[in-house]
Amino acid sequence: MRAALISVGSELTLGLTVDTNSAWLAARLAEMGYEARRHVTVGDDWEEVAEEIRRAAATADLVVVTGGLGPTLDDTTREALAEAMGVPLQSDPEALEQIRAFFRSRDRTFSESNARQALVPEGATPLRNAWGTAPGILAEMAGTEVYCLPGVPYEMREMFSHAVWPRLQRVGTPGVVATLTVPCFGAGESRIAEQIADLMQAGREVTVGTTAAEGMIDVRLCSWASSEEAARAVLGREAEEVRRRLGTLVIGAEGTTLEAEAGRLLGEQNLTVSTAESCTGGLLAKRLTDVPGSSAYFLRGVVTYSNRAKVDLLGVAAELIERHGAVSAEVAQAMAVGCHERSGTDLAVSTTGVAGPSGGTETKPVGLVYVALASREGCEFRELKLGGHLARESIRERTCSTALNMLRLRLLG
Amino acid sequence: MRAALISVGSELTLGLTVDTNSAWLAARLAEMGYEARRHVTVGDDWEEVAEEIRRAAATADLVVVTGGLGPTLDDTTREALAEAMGVPLQSDPEALEQIRAFFRSRDRTFSESNARQALVPEGATPLRNAWGTAPGILAEMAGTEVYCLPGVPYEMREMFSHAVWPRLQRVGTPGVVATLTVPCFGAGESRIAEQIADLMQAGREVTVGTTAAEGMIDVRLCSWASSEEAARAVLGREAEEVRRRLGTLVIGAEGTTLEAEAGRLLGEQNLTVSTAESCTGGLLAKRLTDVPGSSAYFLRGVVTYSNRAKVDLLGVAAELIERHGAVSAEVAQAMAVGCHERSGTDLAVSTTGVAGPSGGTETKPVGLVYVALASREGCEFRELKLGGHLARESIRERTCSTALNMLRLRLLG
Numbered sequence: 001m002r003a004a005l006i007s008v009g010s011e012l013t014l015g016l017t018v019d020t021n022s023a024w025l026a027a028r029l030a031e032m033g034y035e036a037r038r039h040v041t042v043g044d045d046w047e048e049v050a051e052e053i054r055r056a057a058a059t060a061d062l063v064v065v066t067g068g069l070g071p072t073l074d075d076t077t078r079e080a081l082a083e084a085m086g087v088p089l090q091s092d093p094e095a096l097e098q099i100r101a102f103f104r105s106r107d108r109t110f111s112e113s114n115a116r117q118a119l120v121p122e123g124a125t126p127l128r129n130a131w132g133t134a135p136g137i138l139a140e141m142a143g144t145e146v147y148c149l150p151g152v153p154y155e156m157r158e159m160f161s162h163a164v165w166p167r168l169q170r171v172g173t174p175g176v177v178a179t180l181t182v183p184c185f186g187a188g189e190s191r192i193a194e195q196i197a198d199l200m201q202a203g204r205e206v207t208v209g210t211t212a213a214e215g216m217i218d219v220r221l222c223s224w225a226s227s228e229e230a231a232r233a234v235l236g237r238e239a240e241e242v243r244r245r246l247g248t249l250v251i252g253a254e255g256t257t258l259e260a261e262a263g264r265l266l267g268e269q270n271l272t273v274s275t276a277e278s279c280t281g282g283l284l285a286k287r288l289t290d291v292p293g294s295s296a297y298f299l300r301g302v303v304t305y306s307n308r309a310k311v312d313l314l315g316v317a318a319e320l321i322e323r324h325g326a327v328s329a330e331v332a333q334a335m336a337v338g339c340h341e342r343s344g345t346d347l348a349v350s351t352t353g354v355a356g357p358s359g360g361t362e363t364k365p366v367g368l369v370y371v372a373l374a375s376r377e378g379c380e381f382r383e384l385k386l387g388g389h390l391a392r393e394s395i396r397e398r399t400c401s402t403a404l405n406m407l408r409l410r411l412l413g
Numbered sequence: 414m415r416a417a418l419i420s421v422g423s424e425l426t427l428g429l430t431v432d433t434n435s436a437w438l439a440a441r442l443a444e445m446g447y448e449a450r451r452h453v454t455v456g457d458d459w460e461e462v463a464e465e466i467r468r469a470a471a472t473a474d475l476v477v478v479t480g481g482l483g484p485t486l487d488d489t490t491r492e493a494l495a496e497a498m499g500v501p502l503q504s505d506p507e508a509l510e511q512i513r514a515f516f517r518s519r520d521r522t523f524s525e526s527n528a529r530q531a532l533v534p535e536g537a538t539p540l541r542n543a544w545g546t547a548p549g550i551l552a553e554m555a556g557t558e559v560y561c562l563p564g565v566p567y568e569m570r571e572m573f574s575h576a577v578w579p580r581l582q583r584v585g586t587p588g589v590v591a592t593l594t595v596p597c598f599g600a601g602e603s604r605i606a607e608q609i610a611d612l613m614q615a616g617r618e619v620t621v622g623t624t625a626a627e628g629m630i631d632v633r634l635c636s637w638a639s640s641e642e643a644a645r646a647v648l649g650r651e652a653e654e655v656r657r658r659l660g661t662l663v664i665g666a667e668g669t670t671l672e673a674e675a676g677r678l679l680g681e682q683n684l685t686v687s688t689a690e691s692c693t694g695g696l697l698a699k700r701l702t703d704v705p706g707s708s709a710y711f712l713r714g715v716v717t718y719s720n721r722a723k724v725d726l727l728g729v730a731a732e733l734i735e736r737h738g739a740v741s742a743e744v745a746q747a748m749a750v751g752c753h754e755r756s757g758t759d760l761a762v763s764t765t766g767v768a769g770p771s772g773g774t775e776t777k778p779v780g781l782v783y784v785a786l787a788s789r790e791g792c793e794f795r796e797l798k799l800g801g802h803l804a805r806e807s808i809r810e811r812t813c814s815t816a817l818n819m820l821r822l823r824l825l826g
Binding site for chain 2: 017285289
């Protein structure tokens with residue numbers, strides 16, 4: 001079954017924004033046996049959008065249009081769809097009421113431009129959007145279903161999952177392209193690839209590839225089969241082999257993160273954790289608390305950006321900072337130990353380093369970072385040399401990943 | 414001048430990889446006066462690639478194809494281009510020698526599949542690639558130049574900059590498409606659009622549009638002119654008018670953020686800030702310290718995720734938490750005041766709320782958030798109803814944006 005994707009927005013054609021919606025939709029559609037054979041991006045020009053909708057509807061079994069449903073005049077998908085269908089637009093009373101209700105529930109004032117969002121081509125159906133103001137639209141053109149969804153990624157994803165996916169499931173599809181990702185951390189991409197080199201050869205039943213981003217290595221497995229169960233079985237066997245070879249380099253199940261895995265282990269072992277951050281400036285606590293339910297094991301954190309704060313909040317000796325510098329193994333350990341003592345948690349993690357872009361010296365260059373982990377059994381630390389070629393953001397992300405991985409490995413025993 | 418972009422690769426149509434090449438190319442081409450009106454992504458199918466090349470060449474003044482130039486059989490751009498041109502492929506001796514030299518220089522073994530990469534349609538010109546094995550191709554189809562570049566982003570960018578850009582510069586283009594973005598925060602997209610509705614009408618010298626993401630509204634200005642200077646002058650005047658109408662809803666210059674602007678004002682006024690976070694779990698401190706040099710004004714932060722931590726680290730009265738609940742205006746203010754007193758900074762910002770997805774009640778639903786700002790002059794707070802339709806991540810981001818905006822507005826006086 002062929003699908004066609006159309007992304008609408010001049011911010012996309014001008015290159016101001018990268019289109020992430022198409023890849024997300026293509027992956028979801030593949031899971032249901034639809035190949036998104038062509039993705040097209042066009043600007044806010046209703047004639048061009050109409051032409052692409054006509055072309056897509058004529059060649060594909062399913063069309064998904066994202067973007068161009070906002071309240072302003074540069075949002076042209078409604079007009080384009082009506083033009084492609086050759087019908088007029090009309091205001092849908094139910095959609096209008098839903099938009100008004102959305103504004104009421106958030107104590108916001110409904111403005112007349114929002115009434116534009118209730119316009120729907122004659123014969124088409126508005127799709128309820130509980131996540132934003134723009135309703136979606138479902139139309140049929142010569143047997144092809146055309147779905148129009150908002151361009152804001154989270155609204156689009158929610159609407160797809162709630163309004164499109166269940167409809168497509170009901171229709172039924174002939175086969176599936178299934179993928180499975182094994183998330184890894186703790187070694188470079190080439191070292192991981194060497195350990196599974198034979199599995200990465202072309203022509204096998206499962207296609208295996210790797211992707212690296214900020215120190216995380218994803219091992220991607222992809223297979224085509226007649227049913228979800230068949231594809232899952234093949235992928236499951238292959239993933240088992242990958243896991244066997246890579247051991248603790250594998251973080252956990254597909255979709256997990258270092259913070260989710262550390263959190264899962266903390267919960268399982270009924271332990272608590274606290275954080276003491278310098279160079280990561282709150283990112284470590286933020287990542288731990290990205291996980292819903294993290295309040296069960298994450299109790300507190302401090303961001304001791306100034307030396308004074310390290311002394312006040314963690315009891316680090318001013319003399320120690322003076323002797324070794326704030327970026328040192330000694331201070332990282334004193335921070336973790338102080339945090340462990342003062343917070344009363346079972347474990348405490350600390351970070352200190354030079355995140356850049358300035359502030360580096362010959363002996364302490366940008367990218368030099370220390371992370372430490374304290375518990376009743378004592379304190380361990382790691383020195384990282386992340387290199388000055390990395391951006392501030394990357395240095396901070398990788399520092400936190402290393403700290404979370406230390407925590408994970410400690411909990412694994 | 415119209416450009417068309419074609420990205421080739423089944424990893425893109427399957428949604429395993431996000432296409433970042435098109436946005437990058439569109440932005441570079443705009444700087445030279447080319448509007449990339451349509452971006453198309455197709456899989457590794459030579460007939461479909463050929464069809465897209467034919468269509469693009471017939472409607473645009475310039476076509477750039479990326480991907481599909483690798484050594485393996487699923488790389489089909491060479492065959493597709495030859496088919497679209499209606500000519501045979503032939504091996505180019507110079508391109509072949511360059512590929513062999515590339516392998517020699519890296520002590521890698523040349524394999525016969527790499528010889529495929531020296532194939533070029535009759536009448537087309539190979540483009541040297543010093544950054545990888547795949548030469549690019551330049552062809553002309555009925556007056557339209559078609560450039561084929563490798564899909565690996567780094568190689569593509571280098572080849573574009575060294576082989577395409579200089580040629581386009583030599584040919585000379587009739588003008589430039591310049592863009593300018595005015596970043597705003599503090600009102601919904603429709604309310605902002607109403608205040609500049611006349612500027613957003615079609616047919617004016619400057620095209621004005623809006624884009625919303627996580628509560629941030631970008632007003633995008635786009636203009637076409639004979640030179641960079643002329644375009645900048647027109648955009649500058651238009652931006653001035655937008656700024657005049659929107660007042661303090663405008664955060665600052667293009668590319669700035671709430672945290673950078675708050676930081677700039679803190680630095681200018683020689684003031685310091687600290688943070689006390691509950692629901693945002695470190696994200697507020699993280700965003701403040703995303704800004705290089707933030708250690709000059711951000712001294713410390715605490716993440717008081719448990720009630721006990723609010724009492725210990727901020728001196729919030731346990732009785733106050735018991736009476737009003739941790740998510741209340743009273744506790745938010747006590748957190749900010751406690752943080753201000755204990756940290757010794759000029760300003761202190763606090764957050765407390767229900768980030769979800771669980772933990773909401775009828776009186777305190779998911780999305781109910783309080784932010785407070787304390788200083789010597791006293792304490793102000795805001796109640797936000799972000800709505801349970803938002804993801805945990807969005808609720809946390811928007812809470813921090815509101816807190817940073819309170820700080821910015823206070824510093825503006």
